[in-house]
Amino acid sequence: MAGRTEYETGVAVDAVLPEFADAFPFETFNRMQSEALPAIVDGDDNDNVVVSAPTASGKTALAEAAICRTLEAGGTALFLAPLRALTNEKESEWERFESLGYSVYVVTGERELTPSRAERADILVMTPEKADSATRKHDSPRYSFITDVDCCVIDEVHLLDSDRRGAVLEVTISRLRRLCAPRIVALSATMQNVDDVAEWLDAPPACTFAFGDSYRPVPLSASVETYAHGDNAFADKYRRLYRALDLAGPHIEDGGQALVFVASRQDTVRAAEKARDELAERDIEISSRGDYEYHTEARELENDTLRQSVVDGVGFHHAGLAKDDKDRVEAWFKAGKIQLLFSTSTLAWGVNLPARCVAIRDTKLHDPLEGEVDMSPLDILQMLGRAGRPGYDDAGYAHVICDGSDADRYRRLLADGKPIESRLAEELDTHLNAEIALGVVDDIEDVMAWLETTFYYTRAASAPDQYDDSASLRDRVSSTLQRLVDGGFVDQSGLEIEPTALGRLTSQFYLRLDTAEAFHALCERTNDGTAIDEAAVLRTVADATEFDSVSARRDERETFGAVLGGESEDLDPGNRKVLAILRAGMAGTTPAELQSDAWVIRRNALRFLAALRAFCERFAAPRDANLVRRIEARVEHGVSSEAVGLVAIGGVGSGRAHKLAREGLTDPADVRAAGVEGLVSAGLSEGVAERILEQARELPALSIEWDGVPDAIGAGENTMAEVTVRNDGDGDPAGLRVTVNGVEMTAETRYLGETTLPVGVFGGDVEELTYELGVAFPELPLLPVSDRRTVRVDP
Structure with missing residues (x-):
């Protein structure tokens, strides 16, 4: 890797970016930043840049310098943040x-x-998932702004190796x-194979940097620690936890932080x-x-447990x-008020909160879907990299606490790091379908031409013993x-x-192919x-492939009968757990045993219901x-089947729907009839x-008139009649269907204003003809409207 040396270490920000000096929270760039800046600020706009550097070494400033270069040229910058929580932080920081x-x-x-704000924005901040969605819909007016991006900064590009999200980032960038x-x-x-990423992105050697541990602002001492494993999780x-406190305690006693x-x-x-x-006991x-002043400030905290904890120097x-x-919490930790902080990954x-000592207590986690x-x-590497406070510590101390059976694996990780791999092969069929749909x-x-733009193709060329060779890649793509x-x-x-239409819908809703096929098969039943x-x-959604890895604990399984009775006993326990959560959600009462995973499972199920x-x-x-x-609305709001139409009214959620239903107001028509006083x-x-009455008046309000339908008709005779549907509310897509004795005569879908449908009355060999008009709104959780007329057939 080659760098440029136009800038000396410690170059002033206003010497490099004079117009943007106030955009940086410091006055001089550090050694790592100074070496990479020429490629970012003075390089050719066509030259992509790849920088690998230790955690806390100052990569954010390089991102900001790239953004400044783009803004200076009148362009638009896109910043891809690895987590949604970090996008909001960037909004505040920037x-x-x-x-x-x-x-x-x-x-x-x-x-x-x-869309208008997005189009006018100079800096866009998105997650890879949102950028994926935007690029898929780039030809719509709503998302056309994405094609105006002049510079894309990928924060933490090693996210490429993430099981679920890596392939999304990869195809989005391509x-x-x-x-x-x-x-x-x-x-x-720091990543082993920065050259592979540079090759994929066509970054020239002069714009590819691999800064080693010597560029860490504080040297890192890392170790793997084991504990006495028992039978009770x-x-x-x-x-x-006690092992972590053993490791952190000496640093806390010395005035450091953990x-x-x-x-x-x-x-x-x-x-x-x-x-x-435990700290008090020790x-x-x-x-x-x-x-005392700090204790007074702590009283303003919203979280009761946090308020009690931080006064003793312990936070979360x-x-x-x-x-x-x-x-x-972040401010107090930076100021040293909180000396021991517990956090998720x-x-x-995100936030730059280094500590003298970092301990990873949990190397395993519970995923609601996996x-x-x-x-x-x-x-693991990202967390360990938080050890060491620049300007305060001579060294950082990082520890992985794990079971003895996993110790060697983590020691190898600390010693050798990890190459960044492509995860595209695991979801190749889904992403290839998306590219075809687009x-x-x-x-x-074109299929191979597309594949050659991916990190998967580059990595396969770099490590053919781990990936398919070129001929095998063609075979894999052909079979896919x-x-x-x-x-x-x-x-x-x-x-x-x-x-096909199936392929487009599958791509639009980010479905796995097996799930899409199950949804399609359910629809085909009507034929x-x-x-x-x-x-x-509910069974089709609960049995979606995306839920196949959901696990069900023994205490959870014991609740299934209470929620489901004997429904779908042949489902796998994990999928039956999903079904139980959906059923309980519709009833508005989720058993305590199912609550820990219910929110995540319901959010995913709502996406699948929208797709279905x-x-x-x-x-x-x-x-x-x-x-x-209607099922979707009940899962989301927990309302009864009779009152589900209330949530179609803007401003009515589960709370107001329950309140209105208790007073006998169960649909928008009841709300309109009640008026403000009611x-x-x-x-x-x-x-x-x-406000709610105004919203209710905008929903469909139907009146139905039958014209020319006789009370009786003679056998062998026939006449033509009609049925008219009037809508006094806003026009919404509606499916209209006329049947006679259950057999469909006419069906059409249209935006409903006033519509007249023909009705043929034919005296046949039955004693009675029952005509039924049904009106259903596919996009609104309103109960279908129906009206009947009966004609006697005289012999």
Whole structure:
């Protein structure tokens, strides 16, 4: 790797970027930054840059320098953050750019996108997942801004090796480069194979940097520590906690700080509570215990447990804390008020909070979708890299605490690091389908051309003993394409390939192929005259491939009968657990035994229900889509089947829906009839009642008139009549269906204003003709509307 030496170590920020000096929180660049800056600031805009450097060595400043270079040229910069929690932190940090007249806009799934703001933004901040979604939809007006990106900064590019997220980052970068060819600046903690990443991104040698441990601001001493493993997992947590305190205690007594990483948010709280008592029992002196002013500030904390803990110098930090609480914890830790901090791995990837001593108490974690899994090697290295406080410590001390059977594996990781691997092969069929659905790949040769833009292809060339060789890659791609053709996701004619409706929907909703096939099969039942019912919808979602790794503990299994009775007893325990959580969610009462995983499972299930609804609209019928929409709303809000239509009203969630239903108001028509006075009587304030009534009036309000339908008709006679549907609310897509004695006569879908449908009355060999009009709204959780007329057939 070659670098440039135009800048001396310690060069002033205003000498390099005079217009942006106020955007940096320091006045001079450090040694690592000074060596990499020429490639970033003075290099060719067409030259991509890859920098691998130890944690806490100052990579963020390189990202900001790349952004400044882009802004100076009048361009738009995209910053890809590894975690959603970090996108919000960047928004706060980069108010420095706002003060210079540049706009920063964070695009996440939890915020409503404002396309005009995104288009005007000078700096966009996104996660790889959101960037993936934006690039897939780049040709829509809503996401067209993504093609205006001039520079893309990838923070922690070693995320490529993440089991779930690596392939998403890989295909997103490849797609972005095809769409608008931005300059790529990829930053990473130390990785073995920086050359592979540089090769993939076409970064020239002069723009590729691998800074070793000598560039760490504080030398790191790392070790693997074992503990006495027992038969009780709960007791083992405390054995590891005491081991962590043994390691951290001397540093705390010496006035230093310790950061202990644990598996979950709840673990941070429990560990802090126990550690606080244990430090007192060990008589370890904590300097903040006598700080009256600090104790007074601590009273402002929102979290009660945190408030009690921090006054003894022990804190915890996780993404679920209120922002003000997190900000205070971070500030107090930086100031040395908190000497022992427990955190989840989120802190390792984001906020720069180094400590003299870092201990990883938990190397395994519980994933709601995967069960117990090993913490990724990337996370382990990232956490260990937080050891050592620049300017305060001569050395950092980092420890992995694990079972003896895992010790050698972690020792090898500490000694050798880990090469960054591609994870694309594990999801090749899903991502190839997405590229075909996007129109990027439209013939067989394009398939290999696309593959050659991926890190997977580069890594395979670099390590052929671990990956397929070129010929085998072609075979793999060929078999993957055949799988897509055989499954109906792709049509192939000679060398040309094009997506089917199934392939497009699968890509749109990020479904695995097996799940998409199950959804499609459920829709196909209607072609055989089999109705889709609630049980079938819930079972199909619970049995989705994405839920196959969900595990069910013994205490959880014991609750299944109470929730499900005998429903779907043939499902695997993990999938039956998903079903139980969905059923309980619909009822609004989730048993305590199922609550720990319920939120994550429900959020994923809601995505699958939205996808299944779209499948029903395309491959089944509006009434089936409406059923799925009502189930979706019940899972989300926990309301009864009779009152589910209330949540279609803007401003009505589960709480207000339950309040209204208790007063006998179970649908928007009831709300309109009640008026403001009735809603106030039901327990709403007058202002809320007025807003909800206004929203209810915008929903469909139907009246149905039959014209020309006789009371009786003679056998062998016939006449034509009609039925008119009027909607006094807003026009929404509606499926209209006329049947006679259960046999469909007319069906169509349209935006409903006023619609008239023909009705043929034919006297046949039956005694009675029952005509039924059904109206179902596929996009609204409103109960279907139906109306009947009966005609007697006289002999």
